[in-house]
Amino acid sequence: MTTIPVEALLRKKERFERGEDHRALEDPTAELLRLEEQGELVVQKIQGDVVTVPTKYGREKRIQKGHLWHHKSCGQCGHIPGYSTSIFWVMRKLGYDYHDPRDQTSCTAWNYYASATSNVAAQAAVAVRNFAAAQETGYFPLVHCGTSYGHYKEVREELLTHPELRTEVREIMGKLGKDLVFPEELVHYSEWFYAMRDEIAALQTRDLSGVRVTVHPACHYYKLVEGDAIYDPDVYGGQRTAVVTGLAERLGADVREYSTWFDCCGFGFRHILVQRDFTRSFATMRKIEVMKEEADPDVVLTHDTGCVTTLDKSQFAAKAHERNVGVAVMSEAQFAALAMGAHPYKVCQLHWHSADYRPLLEKMGIDWEQAWAEFQEGLKKLEKGDKRYLDWDDVD
Numbered sequence: 001m002t003t004i005p006v007e008a009l010l011r012k013k014e015r016f017e018r019g020e021d022h023r024a025l026e027d028p029t030a031e032l033l034r035l036e037e038q039g040e041l042v043v044q045k046i047q048g049d050v051v052t053v054p055t056k057y058g059r060e061k062r063i064q065k066g067h068l069w070h071h072k073s074c075g076q077c078g079h080i081p082g083y084s085t086s087i088f089w090v091m092r093k094l095g096y097d098y099h100d101p102r103d104q105t106s107c108t109a110w111n112y113y114a115s116a117t118s119n120v121a122a123q124a125a126v127a128v129r130n131f132a133a134a135q136e137t138g139y140f141p142l143v144h145c146g147t148s149y150g151h152y153k154e155v156r157e158e159l160l161t162h163p164e165l166r167t168e169v170r171e172i173m174g175k176l177g178k179d180l181v182f183p184e185e186l187v188h189y190s191e192w193f194y195a196m197r198d199e200i201a202a203l204q205t206r207d208l209s210g211v212r213v214t215v216h217p218a219c220h221y222y223k224l225v226e227g228d229a230i231y232d233p234d235v236y237g238g239q240r241t242a243v244v245t246g247l248a249e250r251l252g253a254d255v256r257e258y259s260t261w262f263d264c265c266g267f268g269f270r271h272i273l274v275q276r277d278f279t280r281s282f283a284t285m286r287k288i289e290v291m292k293e294e295a296d297p298d299v300v301l302t303h304d305t306g307c308v309t310t311l312d313k314s315q316f317a318a319k320a321h322e323r324n325v326g327v328a329v330m331s332e333a334q335f336a337a338l339a340m341g342a343h344p345y346k347v348c349q350l351h352w353h354s355a356d357y358r359p360l361l362e363k364m365g366i367d368w369e370q371a372w373a374e375f376q377e378g379l380k381k382l383e384k385g386d387k388r389y390l391d392w393d394d395v396d
Contacts (some may be wrong), residue, residue, distance in 0.1 A: 008179075015239055016239070018057060018058055018238075021041050022251070022366035023044055023057045023227050024041035025102050026057070026059070026227055027059055028156055028157070028160060028228070029184055029185060031160050032156075032160070032184065033184075035160070035166075038081075040163075040164065040180075041086065041159070041164055041170075041179075041180040041181065041182055042135070042179045042180065042181045042182075042185045043052075043181075043182060043183070043285065044131065044134065044135045044140065044182070044184060045184050045186050046062050046064045046119065046140060046183075046184050046185060047064065047067065047069065047140065047305055048064060048065060048066060048067055049064075049065040049066065050062045050063060050064055050065065051063045051065065051195035051196070051303060052066070053191065053194065053195050053220075053230050053232070054230065054231060054232055054233070054238075055227060055228055055229060055230060055231060056222075056226055056227050056228075056229055056230075056231045056241075056323075056381055057227045059188075059227070059228075061185055061191070061228070061230065062184075062185055063185075063187055063191055063192055063195040064140045064187070065096055065192075065195075065196065066091075066095075066096035066097055066098070067096075067097055067098070067121060067138070067139050067140060067142060068091075068096070068097075068098045068099070068139055068140055068141070068142040068192075069098070069099045069101060069133075069134040069137055069139035069141045069142065070084070070087070070088075070098055070099065070100050070101070070142055070144065070146070071130060071141050071142065071143045071144060071148060072084055072104060072132070072144050072145075072364045073105075073106055073144040073148065073304075073305045074106050074110065074305075075145070075186070075305030075306060075310055076144060076145070076305045079305065079308075079309045079313075079352070080305060080308055080309065080331070080349075080352055080353075081349050081352060082334055082347065082348040082349025082350060083333060083334060084143075084144060085347055085348075085349060086331070086333040086334045086336070086337040086342065086347060086348050087144065087189055087333045088100070088126070089337050089342055089347045089395065090200065090333065090337050090340065090342075092392065092396075093203055093340055094196065094199055094200070094203070095317075098139070098142075099137050099139040101133060101134070101137065103133050104130055104133065105126060105129065106126075107126060107127065107129060107130070107145065107147070107148040107152065108122075108123060108126050109123075109147045109148060109150075110147070110269070111141070112146065112151065113151075113270070114269040114272075115270075116269050118160060120165060120168060121165060121168045121172065121188055123151070123155060123164035124155045124158060124159060124165060124169045124241075125169050125172040125173065126156045127152050127369070128155075128156065128159075128169055128173055128178075128180055128181060129173070129176060129178065130181065131181045131182055131183055132173065132176075132178040132179055132180075132181040132282060133178075134181075134183070135175060135179075135181045136178075140183060140187075141183050141186075141187070142187055142188075142189055142192060143186065143187065143188050143189065144189050144305075145304065146188065146218040146219075146220040146221040146222045146302065146303060146304030146305075146306070147306065149186060149188040149220065149221060149222070149355060149376035150220035150221065150223075151223065151224070152186050152222030153186055153224060153225035153228055154187065154225060154226075156182060157225060159180075159182065159307050166180065175360045186228065188221060188303070189303075189333065190221065190243040190244060190247075190303035190332060190333075191230055191243055192233075193243070193247050193332060193333060193336060194230055194242060194243040194246045194247055196243075197246060197247045197250040197251075198250065198277055199246070200250070200251070200336050200339075200340065201250050201251055201252075202254075204251060204339045204363050205247075205339070205340060206253050206338065206339050206341065206365055206366070207252070207364075208252045208253040208339055208364065209252045209253070209254070209256070211253045211254060211298050211299065211360070211363055211364060211365060212253075212254045212256055212295065212296060212297045212298045212299075213248050213253045213254060213255045213256065213297055213298070213299055213300075213301055213335075214246065214255075214256055214257075214258055214261075214291045214295050214297040214299075214300050214301070215244045215245075215255060215261070215300075215301050216261070216265055216287065216300055216301070216302040216311060217240065217241050217244065217261065217302070217303075218265075218302060218303050218304035218306075218307050219264050220286040220304065221241065221243070221266075221303060221304065222241040224269040229243075230242050230246075232246055232367075234246075235249070235350055235370055240261070243303060243332075244301050244302065244303050244332045246337070247332050247335075247336060248301055248332060250360060251335075251339050253335075256294075256295035256296075257288050257294070257295060258291045258294040258295045258362060259290060259294060260286055260290045260291075262353070263282075263286055263287065264282070265282075265283055265306065265311050266279045266280070266281075266283035266284075266286065266287065266308040266310050266314065267279060267283075267306040267307065267308045267309070267310040268281035268282075269306075272306075272310070278311060279314065280314040280317050280318065281318075283310045283311055283315075284314050284315060284317075284318035284323055284325050285318075285323070286312075287311060288300070288311060288315060288318070288325050288327060289323060289324045289325065291327065292324050292325070292326075292327060293324065297327055298327070298328065298359065298360045298363055299327065299328040299329070299330060299335065299357075299360050300327055300328070300329045300330075301330065301331065301335055302329070302331065302332075303332055303333075303334045308329055308330060308331055311329045312328075312329035312330075312353050312354050312355050313354045315327075315329075315354060315355045316354050316355075326354075326355060326356060327355060328355050328356065328357040328359075328360045329353065329355055330348070330353065330357070334348045337368070338361075338364060338366070339364075342395070343371060343374070343375075343395055344357075344361055344366055344368060344371050345371055345374075346374070346375055346378065346390060346394060346395045347395050351372075351375075378390050378394055382389060
């Protein structure tokens with residue numbers, strides 16, 4: 001019988017078995033270290049306190065707790081600034097130091113996935129340049145963006161398997177005065193939140209037991225080089241990635257199922273550029289409406305900039321057509337920060353979001369009107385020239 005792609009995709013999302021599979025033996029870290037011994041590249045090592053987590057096919061992945069170099073997301077800065085500030089705020093509350101670099105570039109994967117107008121050496125050189133910049137500070141890279149994370153894993157695969165590409169990238173780095181550097185592990189920020197969920201829950205100040213949650217796992221996190229994503233036997237029986245869900249459950253939220261969890265949020269890179277109506281229709285009719293009908297969530301949690309933006313900001317157009325939409329969308333970093341007592345506007349910056357988040361805040365026991373008044377007081381200081389910026393002293 002001929003297998004069509006749709007059938008293969010449906011089987012893939014239903015169940016996979018761990019067993020005698022060559023993928024279980026894949027260990028990019030071991031291969032990186034082997035190449036370092038041969039003088040092919042430099043590996044930035046994990047250091048300090050570490051949490052070990054399980055990956056899809058059984059390889060154990062090490063997550064460094066502190067002293068992290070934040071590879072931020074282009075979209076976070078432009079659309080959801082409360083995303084990155086929530087990550088920083090949580091790390092500060094847990095007492096872990098970090099470095100917020102000013103010399104990080106875009107990973108340029110947007111260009112790669114949306115238009116395919118780049119080339120392998122250029123893409124790899126951008127990745128290595130950022131990792132070399134991290135190594136020069138001594139801080140270990142932590143990647144905020146799901147697309148950067150997935151893309152860098154593809155770059156790693158290319159560098160490990162193609163000596164001629166390593167030579168080409170090494171020459172480019174030589175012109176920049178930098179080494180061909182790659183980190184011992186590629187770590188997405190949501191993996192750090194999953195690994196740190198017990199420490200986060202220990203500082204929780206708000207009860208989330210009555211909050212209904214649905215989770216949208218980001219495609220570029222667990223569908224690109226899938227074996228590297230975290231899968232926990234205690235979360236979905238190890239059949240789906242555990243990040244986001246594992247944290248929400250640890251915080252006591254009511255995580256609910258819906259049938260289209262495997263589908264893209266609708267962003268899709270190319271069609272957000274050339275078929276925006278398709279994106280908005282998919283995000284609302286294939287994702288938000290299905291969640292509303294099957295799970296009735298108070299909030300949708302996800303872990304990538306494109307997903308938060310698409311699921312949140314697509315709802316206003318569907319609402320104008322009286323579709324069944326209207327549910328708050330945010331990252332699990334913002335959700336965790338709120339659970340730990342973060343200010344909804346000064347830290348999480350929810351006023352940048354389009355879907356109505358205020359019913360969720362009320363359910364979490366947050367007086368959003370008082371919080372908004374406090375935020376406005378801070379803005380008055382800026383208007384009067386008493387301060388140039390709101391800083392951490394204004395939010396702690």
